[in-house]
Amino acid sequence: MTLISKIDEKHIDKNEIKKQAEILKKGNTVIFPTETVYGLGANALDEVAVSKIYEAKGRPSDNPLIVHIYDKEQVNDLAKEINENAKIIMNEFWPGPITIILKKKDIVPMRTSGGLDTVAIRMPSNPIAKALLEEVKLPIAAPSANISGRPSPTRGKHVYEEMNNRVDGIILGGDCTFGLESTVLDLTNDIPTILRPGSITKEDLEQVIGTVNIDPALERKEDNIKAKAPGMKYKHYSPNADVFIVSGNSEKVIDKINELVNNNSKEGLRTVVMCLAKNQDKYKSNTIVLGNNLEEVASNLFNALITADEEKYDIVYTEEFSNDGVGRAIMNRLLKSAGYKIIKI
Ligand code: TXA
Ligand code: MG
Secondary structure (H helix, E strand, C coil), rough: CCCCEEECCCEECCHHHHHHHHHHHHHCCCCCCCCCCCCEEEEEECCHHHHHHHHHHHCCCCCCCCCECCCCCCCHHHHHCCCCCHHHHHHCCCCCCCEEEEECCCCCCCCHCCCCCEEECCCCCCCCHHHHHHHHCCCEECCCCCCCCCCCCHHHHHHHHCCCCCCEEEEEEECCCCCCCCCCEEECCCCEEECCCCCCCHHHHHHHHCCCCHEEEECCCCCCCCCCCHHHHCCCCCCCCCEEEEHHHHHHHHHHHHHHHHHHCCCCEEEEEEEEEEHHCCCCEEEEEEEEHHHHHHHHHHHHHHHHHCCCCEEEEEEEEEEEEEEEEHHHHHHHHHCEEEEEE
């Protein structure tokens, strides 16, 4: 049985938080909202508890987990050394959607770090996540609350449908603001490196810590460059529908998609187009509007992919977005959900 708590982030019900915190303290699993995506949490320092996360998600066990904290002081318990860059990032962006990788202390089990000698740490800003972490007073390992390979849920309804009865507790706390997972920044080398792009961008980081690299494995499809964040190498964010990115000059993209939609419907395939609001009326098919700008697209993307499945589409065409700012994170997730299938015109 899963204990379900509905909590309004503006009027947090302390009693419900306590009940869910008890579940975590006993070494069991609780799903909770964060400002990025919902997380599936367990005590990061308890190997048995952490195993339950992998089990609930069906996740490969070499994929390390992010450890969530409510107080910056907790980093001292988890990391061997907090370098200057780490201090700056923690001051500038925490609580918020950025995860830092540091050398781990022995207290962090290998099960949590996926066998690595480093640990990923993040202090979320979502008020429900904060209240839960503060009540538990333990570092909580929490990957996104999806079954491995599926889009990460950002809406309570999708969490419930996918994870009810797979975990011990679920906190339903509304929609996640950012909608894409946190930026993952490796701070264990001289030059900080982004292992996963998110809504805190390379440009944002460079303003405070100077040069930041991007893991070269992110820029290409071939896995011959080993991704440093193990999670980036797996099939990811995939709905059941076949996703294609259509790339090129905007008017031509619209014409091409309309032609493809027409061919598909002759073959009896159900097609939907994911697009910016301003283009919606130009498509001769059903559409899922992603928003008016990149921030809105980021916030709606996973919801849109899950909706495409709920509505039983066979094929999704999506417009391409620029790689600027948060666009990099959007394109990273889109390319993965499309299995790198791009129609170039
Ligand atoms: O926004 C988020 O980060 C969400 C919410 C719940 O906080 N969590 C999340 O966790 O996305 P997850 O497990 O789905 O993704 C963690 C990513 C993976 O790509 C993983 O490989 C990488 O971080 N990672 C974790 N620990 C690492 C480490 N020690 N070294 C390199 N990469 C690491
Ligand atoms: Mg994930």
